[in-house]
Amino acid sequence: xxxxxxxxxxxxxxxxxxxxxxxxxxxxxxxxxxxxxxxxxxxxxxxxxxxxxxxxxxxxxxxxxxxxxxxxxxxxxxxxxxxxxxxxxxxxxxxxxxxxxxxxxxxxxxxxxxxxxxxxxxxxxxxxxxxxxxxxxxxxxxxxxxxxxxxxxxxxxxxxxxxxxxxxxxxxxxxxxxxxxxxxxxxxxxxxxxxxxxxxxxxxxxxxxxxxxxxxxxxxxxxxxxxxxxxxxxxxxxxxxxxxxxxxxxxxxxxxxxxxxxxxxxxxxxxxxxxxxxxxxxxxxxxxxxxxxxxxxxxxxxxxxxxxxxxxxxxxxxxxxxxxxxxxxxxxxxxxxxxxxxxxxxxxxxxxxxxxxxxxxxxxxxxxxxxxxxxxxxxxxxxxxxxxxxxxxxxxxxxxxxxxxxxxxxxxxxxxxxxxxxxxxxxxxxxxxxxxxxx
Amino acid sequence: xxxxxxxxxxxxxxxxxxxxxxxxxxxxxxxxxxxxxxxxxxxxxxxxxxxxxxxxxxxxxxxxxxxxxxxxxxxxxxxxxxxxxxxxxxxxxxxxxxxxxxxxxxxxxxxxxxxxxxxxxxxxxxxxxxxxxxxxxxxxxxxxxxxxxxxxxxxxxxxxxxxxxxxxxxxxxxxxxxxxxxxxxxxxxxxxxxxxxxxxxxxxxxxxxxxxxxxxxxxxxxxxxxxxxxxxxxxxxxxxxxxxxxxxxxxxxxxxxxxxxxxxxxxxxxxxxxxxxxxxxxxxxxxxxxxxxxxxxxxxxxxxxxxxxxx
Numbered sequence: 001x002x003x004x005x006x007x008x009x010x011x012x013x014x015x016x017x018x019x020x021x022x023x024x025x026x027x028x029x030x031x032x033x034x035x036x037x038x039x040x041x042x043x044x045x046x047x048x049x050x051x052x053x054x055x056x057x058x059x060x061x062x063x064x065x066x067x068x069x070x071x072x073x074x075x076x077x078x079x080x081x082x083x084x085x086x087x088x089x090x091x092x093x094x095x096x097x098x099x100x101x102x103x104x105x106x107x108x109x110x111x112x113x114x115x116x117x118x119x120x121x122x123x124x125x126x127x128x129x130x131x132x133x134x135x136x137x138x139x140x141x142x143x144x145x146x147x148x149x150x151x152x153x154x155x156x157x158x159x160x161x162x163x164x165x166x167x168x169x170x171x172x173x174x175x176x177x178x179x180x181x182x183x184x185x186x187x188x189x190x191x192x193x194x195x196x197x198x199x200x201x202x203x204x205x206x207x208x209x210x211x212x213x214x215x216x217x218x219x220x221x222x223x224x225x226x227x228x229x230x231x232x233x234x235x236x237x238x239x240x241x242x243x244x245x246x247x248x249x250x251x252x253x254x255x256x257x258x259x260x261x262x263x264x265x266x267x268x269x270x271x272x273x274x275x276x277x278x279x280x281x282x283x284x285x286x287x288x289x290x291x292x293x294x295x296x297x298x299x300x301x302x303x304x305x306x307x308x309x310x311x312x313x314x315x316x317x318x319x320x321x322x323x324x325x326x327x328x329x330x331x332x333x334x335x336x337x338x339x340x341x342x343x344x345x346x347x348x349x350x351x352x353x354x355x356x357x358x359x360x361x362x363x364x365x366x367x368x369x370x371x372x373x374x375x376x377x378x379x380x381x382x383x384x385x386x387x388x389x390x391x392x393x394x395x396x397x398x399x400x401x402x403x404x405x406x407x408x409x410x411x412x413x414x415x416x417x418x419x420x421x422x423x424x425x426x427x428x429x430x431x432x433x434x435x436x437x438x439x
Numbered sequence: 440x441x442x443x444x445x446x447x448x449x450x451x452x453x454x455x456x457x458x459x460x461x462x463x464x465x466x467x468x469x470x471x472x473x474x475x476x477x478x479x480x481x482x483x484x485x486x487x488x489x490x491x492x493x494x495x496x497x498x499x500x501x502x503x504x505x506x507x508x509x510x511x512x513x514x515x516x517x518x519x520x521x522x523x524x525x526x527x528x529x530x531x532x533x534x535x536x537x538x539x540x541x542x543x544x545x546x547x548x549x550x551x552x553x554x555x556x557x558x559x560x561x562x563x564x565x566x567x568x569x570x571x572x573x574x575x576x577x578x579x580x581x582x583x584x585x586x587x588x589x590x591x592x593x594x595x596x597x598x599x600x601x602x603x604x605x606x607x608x609x610x611x612x613x614x615x616x617x618x619x620x621x622x623x624x625x626x627x628x629x630x631x632x633x634x635x636x637x638x639x640x641x642x643x644x645x646x647x648x649x650x651x652x653x654x655x656x657x658x659x660x661x662x663x664x665x666x667x668x669x670x671x672x673x674x675x676x677x678x679x680x681x682x683x684x685x686x687x688x689x690x691x692x693x694x695x696x697x698x699x700x701x702x703x704x705x706x707x708x709x710x711x712x713x714x715x716x717x718x719x720x721x722x723x724x725x726x727x728x729x730x731x732x733x734x735x736x737x738x739x740x741x742x743x744x745x746x747x748x749x750x
Contacts, residue, residue, distance in 0.1 A: 083714070084709075084713050084714055087502055087713060087716065088502075088713065090502075090503070091502045091503065108716075112503045112504075114503070206608070207587075207605075207607055207608035207696075207697075208607065208608060208693050208694045208695075208696035208697055209696075210696075260605075260608070261587040261605040261607070261608045261609075262587060262588070263586070263607070266586060266587060266588060266589070269588075269589070270588065399715060399716070401714070402714055402715045405710075405714075409696065409698055409699060410698075412696065412697060412698060413697070413698035416610070416697065416698075418610050418697065418698050419698065427521070431522070434516070434520075435715060435717075438499065438516070438717055438720070439501070439716075
C-alpha cells in the first residue's frame with residue numbers, strides 16, 4: 001500500500017514537472033472564420049509560402065506561437081461569419097479572448113458592452129490609430145473608441161476571364177477589358193458577350209444567397225447618392241433608386257446573362273472552369289484566382305485574369321460598398337500577463353498586415369498600402385482604388401447581418417420573379433424597419 | 440450462525456402480534472428520494488425553461504438583457520409577420536409531404552422485407568442504416584446529389600442531354616428536395632415499427648385464411664392491415680411530432696430559401712432569437728410551435744382513447 005502511494009506521488013510529481021513549462025505560457029483563446037486548412041498549413045510557420053485567406057492566417061498564428069514561447073494561442077475555427085455561435089458564447093459567459101468580427105458587426109457587440117476598447121492596449125504596444133487607413137479607422141471606431149484591430153478593408157469586385165472577354169470583343173486596344181458605364185451599356189455588353197461566347201456574362205452565386213444581392217444593392221444606391229440610412233434606425237428602400245438597381249439585376253436574370261442555380265462553391269468552380277465572363281466576388285479570391293491564372297491549362301491561364309472595382313454605372317458618388325475584418329477582444333477580467341499577451345498578438349498582426357494583404361484584401365495601414373511591396377503585388381494597380389471608393393453603412397446601424405439577410409431574400413424574390421419588384425421593395429423596407437424598431 | 444439457525448420459529452409470529460405490519464402503500468416522505476433525481480431534471484431542464492420561455496414571450500428581451508413587459512405585443516407582431524405565417528404553412532406543407540410518404544413507404548418496405556431470408560436481412564439493415572447518420576452527413580450527401588452542374592442528378596440528366604431540376608433553388612421544388620432527403624433519412628424507424636408489428640400477427644390467422652382459400656390481396660386487406668392499424672397510427676403520430684421540428688435539413692440545404700419558402704417554424708425561431716437577438720419574439724414563436732405540437736399529442740391521446748386501448 002505504501003509502495004503504491006509512493007509511486008502515485010512520484011508519478012504526480014513527474015507530471016507536474018512536465019506540465020510546468022506549459023503552465024508558464026499564457027493561454028489565449030482565438031476564434032476566427034476564414035475556413036480550415038490544417039491539412040496544408042497546420043505546422044507551416046513560413047508565412048511567405050502560404051496562399052489564400054486560410055493559409056495565411058493559419059501560418060501567421062503558427063508563427064506567432066513559434067515566436068512567442070511565453071504565449072500560447074489556441075484557435076477555434078468557426079463557419080463564416082460565426083456570429084450565432086459568438087453571441088451564444090457571450091450570452092453564456094464563455095467568449096474567446098480574441099475573435100474576428102466584421103466592422104459592420106462590431107456595433108452589435110460594442111453597444112452591449114461586450115467588447116474591450118483597445119485604445120490604451122494598442123498604445124501600450126506602439127500601435128496608434130493614425131497608422132490605420134481612413135476606411136479601417138472609421139470602421140473600427142465606435143463612439144470615439146477603437147473596438148477592433150483592423151486587419152483589412154474588403155469589397156466586392158469584377159473578377160474577369162480575359163479569354164472570354166477577348167472572344168466577346170470587349171477588350172480595349174491597350175488590353176484592358178471594356179467595362180460598362182451605365183445600366184444600358186451593361187445590358188448591351190452582356191448581350192454581346194452572350195452572342196459571341198454562348199456563355200453568360202456574369203457568374204453569380206444566386207442559390208439561396210443573400211449577401212451578394214445586398215452588397216450589389218448598397219453599391220448602386222451609393223452611386224445614385226441615395227441616403228437610404230440617413231436615420232440609422234429607419235431605412236428607406238422603397239425608392240426609385242432601389243427600383244432601378246433591382247430592375248437592372250432582374251433584366252440580367254431574365255435575359256440569362258448570369259448563372260442561376262449555383263451556390264458559392266459552385267460559382268467559384270464555374271468561373272475557374274471558364275463558364276462565364278465576370279464573377280462577382282470579394283477581394284479575398286484575388287490571390288487564389290491569380291494563382292490559377294498562372295497555372296498552365298486552366299481557363300484563366302488561356303487569356304489571363306483581370307480584376308476591377310465595380311464599374312460606375314450611375315451619375316452620383318464614386319463609391320462602392322465596403323467592409324473590413326478586425327480582431328476584437330472580449331470584455332473580461334484578465335491578469336496583466338493575459339492583457340499583455342493580447343497586446344502582443346494584436347501588435348503581431350499589425351506588423352504583419354502586408355502578408356494578410358496578399359489575400360487580395362486591402363491593407364488596413366497607410367504605410368503598407370503606399371509601400372512598393374504592396375504595389376508590386378499582382379492586380380493591385382487596378383483594385384487599390386477601392387481604398388478611396390469603399391464605403392460602409394453608417395456605423396450606428398445595428399444588426400447589419402440580419403438586415404443583409406432580409407434585403408437579400410427580398411431582392412432574390414424580385415429578381416427571380418417570385419415577387420413583384422414594388423412589393424419586394426415595400427416588404428424589404430417594412431421588414432428592416434420592423435427589425436430596427438425592436439432592437 | 441448456527442445459533443441463529445437453531446432459534447425457534449415461534450418467535451416471529453409472537454413479534455408480529457405485538458407490532459402491526461407497516462402499510463407499504465402508505466405515503467412516506469422518504470419515497471420522494473426515489474423520484475427526486477427525475478423531478479430535479481424534469482424541473483430544471485423542462486419545467487423551468489418552459490415557464491421561463493412563456494415569461495420571455497411576454498417581454499421585449501434580447502440575448503443580453505430581459506427588457507420590458509409588452510403583454511401580447513410579441514404575439515401581435517408574429518400575427519402580422521408574413522415570414523412567420525409563411526413558416527407555419529411551410530411546416531405543415533413539409534409534414535404533409537413527409538408523413539404520409541414515410542408511413543406508406545415504411546409499410547411497403549416492411550411488407551416486402553418481412554421474411555426470413557438473408558437478402559431481406561441485408562436489405563433491412565441497408566434501409567435502416569441511413570437513420571444512424573447525423574443530419575449534417577445526410578444533407579451533405581443530398582447536396583452532392585442535387586448540386587447543379589456537377590451533382591449526381593445533373594450527371595445522370597446530362598447523359599440524356601437534359602437539365603436536372605434545381606431542387607435546392609427552385610421555389611416550387613426546394614421543399615420537395617428537403618422532403619426527399621428527410622424521407623431517405625427517417626425511413627428506418629417506421630419500417631422497423633411496422634416489421635415488429637407484422638411479426639406479432641399470429642401465424643394461425645394466416646393459416647386459417649389459407650384454408651379458406653383467401654388470396655394475397657384478401658389476406659393483406661382483411662388480416663395484415665387491420666392487425667397493424669394501431670402501429671400505423673403510432674407511426675403517423677410519431678412522425679408528425681418529429682417532422683414538425685424540422686430544422687437541420689432546411690438550415691443546411693437551403694438556409695430557408697428561396698424567399699423563405701423552406702423556412703420552418705424552428706428555423707424562424709432560431710433566426711429571430713439568435714441571429715436577430717429578438718429573444719422575446721423567438722420565445723413567442725416557440726410557444727406557438729409548442730401549442731401546435733401539443734395539439735398533435737392531444738390528437739394522439741384522443742385517437743388512442745376512442746379505440747378503447749392505448750397506442
